[in-house]
Amino acid sequence: MQRILPRGEIESLDHTTIPRLRQPVRASVFADRAARLRQLAPNHPLSTYLLLMADLADGQGKALKHSHMPGPGSERIDLAQAHGMPPLQATGWERDPGWRDLLAGLLEHMSGLTNLPPQALEIAQALKQRLNDDPAAIEAQADALLAEREEDVDAATAPFIMAALQVYWTGLAADFQESALPVVTPHGVCPLCGSLPVASIVHVGGQADACRYLCCSLCSAEWHLVRVTCSHCENTKQIAYHAIEGGPEGIKAESCDHCHTYRKIFYQEKVLGVDAIADDLASLTLDMLMGDAGYSRASGNPLLWQHAQVES
Structure with missing residues (x-):
């Protein structure tokens, strides 16, 4: 049985022995997500949408096998190291x-x-036609998605466009040499691509045992953050955890009364195959309860945008 560490003991751990970064594994990242989505779908109110996203994740896995896009040059890496910025920063990357x-x-x-x-x-067919007829419009939509300008996002096509962007950046993240990563990068964003995390996972086993990792919404990388710390504002004194009584095990919302935001946190010891994006999609009831309690979600799910139409 895994022992739960109290706050003081968590903070006193030697964090130099904890891997800072967990890079995505090309062969399994999207296959694992597809499998988890299908595991979550039966008898779920959003079953149709979860299965649709599982099919999309299948396509992502196939695409990633053949995706080998040019990575950052030495000049960009040097610049990122000099300024402590993510070297694959999505909003400044020339795709x-x-x-x-x-x-x-x-x-x-x-x-x-x-x-x-x-x-x-x-x-899908309409988007394919638009991709052929007006690629500039697709690029503009991609820019809006990466910058999270919700008012400029077409919610219906967003999951498909975002899925392609995920494949692109996941390939870059998988191939990146960790030794070239800046020593320090801004709090709260992915140290590789600068995107916001969708949620966090407390892992079991290996060097990451009992450690919490934030999960990038874009490049599928994970990075370590000390537990009982707000992933949005770094506060450590007004953190609380919320769960649905009688709900699924292994999921809580970590809230901060300093910035009044929350993100979900998943526990591998309860659900070994948990996937941050898949399990986040399947737990929207917790989002509604957190909203009713007066908390704002710190960042969204890349496969579900505001006003998106989903079937149940």
């Missing part, structure tokens, strides 16, 4: 046009599914 080929492949994959809901098929 290789090949990412649109990834999107085209994902749309082809989805359109070829025999069980795809009619509405999703219509969206």
